[in-house]
Amino acid sequence: MSHVAFQPKGQQFEYQADYVVVGSGPGGATMANALARGGASVCLVEAGPWRDPEHYPHSTFGALRDLFDDYGNGLTRGRAFWPVVQASAVGGASTINSAICVRTPADVFDEWTTDHGLDGDLLRDTLWAHQDTLEQELSVTEVPPASRGLFNRLAKQGADALGGGRLAGDQRYRYRRELRNAGWAG
Numbered sequence: 001m002s003h004v005a006f007q008p009k010g011q012q013f014e015y016q017a018d019y020v021v022v023g024s025g026p027g028g029a030t031m032a033n034a035l036a037r038g039g040a041s042v043c044l045v046e047a048g049p050w051r052d053p054e055h056y057p058h059s060t061f062g063a064l065r066d067l068f069d070d071y072g073n074g075l076t077r078g079r080a081f082w083p084v085v086q087a088s089a090v091g092g093a094s095t096i097n098s099a100i101c102v103r104t105p106a107d108v109f110d111e112w113t114t115d116h117g118l119d120g121d122l123l124r125d126t127l128w129a130h131q132d133t134l135e136q137e138l139s140v141t142e143v144p145p146a147s148r149g150l151f152n153r154l155a156k157q158g159a160d161a162l163g164g165g166r167l168a169g170d171q172r173y174r175y176r177r178e179l180r181n182a183g184w185a186g
């Protein structure tokens with residue numbers, strides 16, 4: 001893997017690759033990863049800067065300045081104004097998100113069977129196998145008791161009352177490789 005940073009506007013840069021993926025957020029990075037694992041050469045183009053973890057800002061202002069697009073002030077206008085919070089850095093919004101990893105809940109597959117006539121059991125098994133792999137690769141773990149906030153404590157109580165397992169929208173599971181115990185809030 002090679003990495004070329006901070007090309008000034010207008011400067012020519014040549015690189016040959018089988019594929020060019022624009023944007024290095026979870027969408028683009030997943031696509032680039034799948035293509036590269038399939039043996040293709042891939043050029044991943046990202047508008048934002050590369051930040052090594054040791055250079056991540058430690059203040060809210062620093063994060064807004066260095067990682068967010070437009071200081072987190074993006075807006076879209078429909079019948080009302082809506083904030084659109086986006087990151088601009090290698091990794092996209094995965095650099096600023098809460099690392100919550102939500103699995104497709106079982107009742108979604110039941111609904112696909114009853115309401116849409118699909119083979120929900122087959123879809124569940126297939127998708128959960130992929131989600132197993134993803135969770136392993138991303139080191140998804142349950143937030144440890146000492147780091148649980150109110151939402152995580154309530155989610156745990158609810159899950160225990162229902163016999164254990166994970167709830168729909170459960171925020172207790174987070175990807176945490178190299179997070180060094182950061183990002184556990186909630």
Ligand SMILES: Cc1cc2nc3c(=O)[nH]c(=O)nc-3n(C[C@H](O)[C@H](O)[C@H](O)COP(=O)(O)OP(=O)(O)OC[C@H]3O[C@@H](n4cnc5c(N)ncnc54)[C@H](O)[C@@H]3O)c2cc1C
Pocket residue numbers: 022023024025026027028029045046047048085086087088089090091092093094096097098099100101102
């Ligand atoms: C504050 C916050 C918290 C969140 N918490 C969670 C969570 O806990 N769990 C969860 O699963 N999801 C969470 N999300 C949602 C999740 O982060 C997004 O759904 C995900 O990042 C979207 O991925 P993406 O690749 O589509 O886009 P993005 O992550 O937005 O990535 C797009 C990338 O493309 C780049 N780009 C755009 N245009 C160009 C261009 N023309 N040329 C080059 N590069 C370009 C941008 O700079 C950016 O880096 C959260 C999101 C936010 C904002």
